Amino acid sequence: MNFVLIGIAAFILIQMAIGFIVSRLIKTEDDYLLAGRRLGVPLATFSIFATWFGAESCIGSAGAAYDEGLGGVSSDPFGYALCIFIVGVLFATKFWNMKLTTIADFVRLRYSRKAERLCAVLMIPSSFFWTAAQIRAFGTILSSTTEITLALAIGVATGVVIVYTAFGGMLADVITDFIQGCIIIVGLVLLFIPVISEPNSFDHISKTISLHTQHNSSSLLTTAEHWLIPICGSIFAQELISRVLSSRSGNVARTSSLIASGMYVLVGMIPLSIGLIGARLIPGIDNSEQILPAMAHQYLSPEMYILFSGAIISSILSTVDSTLLAISGLTSHNILLPLKPTITETQKVKIERSVVVIGGLSASLLAFYADGVYQLVKDASSFxxxxxxxxxxxxxxxxxxxxxxxxxxxxxxxxxxxxxxxxxxxxxxxxxxxxxxxxxxxxxxxxxxxxxxxxxx
Structure with a gap:
């Protein structure tokens, strides 16, 4: 009996149940896209953290640290944490006070309707790439832990995220983000404790950093390029700004962003440290992105490995539901709905749910034909x-x-x-x-x- 599969299935069913239950509370566009603008600090904080802490934050940063030391992990966690911090300091209160629904609304108010639509059109592919990346990562994990093919696994992954996102909207998203954020933290801590308890673990970290520092000759411009992509490329991402706008006050939006940025650094240091230690304990891995699962296999019991797998899946789901809502908000609110300004709130929600379904299905096609996850993520932040x-x-x-x-x-x-x-x-x-x-x-x-x-x- 595959207990990992049973654990994953149970976790997925819980997510879907939340979506169905919350769907009964959705009456308006604000309810669907912004959870009625009533999030407090705990939900807003965990939602910001969990949305940004995707599969690449765990697997990608550990692999980059394994290969390149600290020089390979400038963007994640440090760049994205700084991005969230800047939003909290400079923009969260201002955006919330404007009562925007999407970040493209700011462009309409400041410039024009044409500029708003163009901004939305350019932002949608970024969210689309992110969605495809997370769906593929989810499918890869399902495929590796079961006997089903990658194509079928991607299909299952797509169906799951579409169902609970389409029904529950932002409120289901933030509730599941809270659960997923807790699981992410617990799962990574469970792995970190035995790894950091290894004899000479801090010495391993120091030696890996020292080794790569000696060979790191990146220019100032190269370093700036690596830092500016996550900061400038994500600071106005709809996935992040929607959490700010969903908060119940400008002060909550600001406070939640600042706390989430700190959480992101602290939790993000765990896979980074595991990658640095793993470079000394398990050298010579062909695919460096496998270092985190390899360390989990080596140090965790079967029961704890199930929880760790749940943490990785949580990091994926907490990102993909947010990207689907971002696609829906930008497409529906900024492009489609202005063409029919007289429709009811119920009709608006139906259109937005339909866009979630269409966006998820389209992203699954890209996920199926893409060569891998992480190039999609890099392109998503830049395009x-x-x-x-x-x-x-x-x-x-x-x-x-x-x-x-x-x-x-x-x-x-x-x-x-x-x-x-x-x-x-x-x-x-x-x-x-x-x-x-x-x-x-x-x-x-x-x-x-x-x-x-x-x-x-």
Whole structure:
């Protein structure tokens, strides 16, 4: 009898049950996309943490530390934690006070409806890549712990996340995030205790760091490229901002973001440390991303391994349900619903649920044909985000810019990154796209704005 499979199945059924129960509380678009704007600090904090702490935060950072030491883990956990911290300090209260539904609403208020729609169109692929990455990771775990094929496992994974996200919306999302966040922490701590208790474990960490530091000759620009992708690429992600907007006050939004950033660093240090220690204890692994499961197999009992597997699955589910809601919010609220402004709240929710289903099914196709998880995640943080960062950051803190400059920065930044990254294979594609977006934004800002900057006050 496969007890790991039984444990996974039980965990999945609990998630689906929560979605069905919560669905009865959903009456309006705010209920579905923002949990009625009534989250307190505990739920908001755990939801922000669990949403960002995906499979790559566990498996990817451990593998990067195994291969490259601390030099390989600048983005996760440190870059993403800093991203969440900046949102808490600079933006959480401001966004909440504006009563936005999505981050693209800010672009409409500050610039125009056209800029809003373009912003949403550029943000949707990012969430789409994230969804596909997490679905594939979920399917890979199901396939490796059972006898079913990867294709069938991806199908099962897709069905699970679509069902409880479509029914329960944001409220089901944050409740399951709280459960999943607790399981993530417990599962990683259970593995960390026996690993760190190994003789000379701190010496292993020091030697791995020292070894890779001697061979790390990254330039300042390369380091900046690695840091700016998670920070500028994710700071205005709908998955993060939706938690801010779902809080019951601006102070709750700010406090939750700051606490979540600290949690992210503390918990993120666990797989990082395991990767550093594993480089000395289990050298020569062909696929470094297998170091975390390999250490779990070696140090955990079968019962504890079930809980650890639940922690990894929790990290996946807590991300993928958020990305599906982000796709739904941006597609429905910012693109489809403005075409029919007179429809009822019930009809809005039906449309948003339909988009969740369509988005999940489409992402599963990408997950099936993709070569792996982590390139999808990297592309998700980079695609189109340079222009989005420029127009929102400067739109909030300066009076420069109008519809034309916003559209120029959005299109120019996205096209520059695509050409620089995929065609030219330029090493600093993201930094250069930020600079190009800034140039376009400021060279066109002298045109008279159609929308007053006072709209965002």
């Amino acid at each position: 189109g985000s340079a222009g989005i960062f420029i127009i929102i950051f400067f739109g909030m803190y300066t009076k420069a810019g109008n519809e034309r400059s916003a559209i120029a920065a959005l299109l120019g930044g996205a096209l520059w990154w695509i050409v620089a990254y995929y065609i030219v294979e330029f090493e600093y594609s993201y930094i250069s796209s930020l600079l190009f977006s800034s140039l376009l934004f400021y060279t066109t800002h002298f045109y008279k704005s159609k929308v007053s900057v006072d709209n965002i006050k």
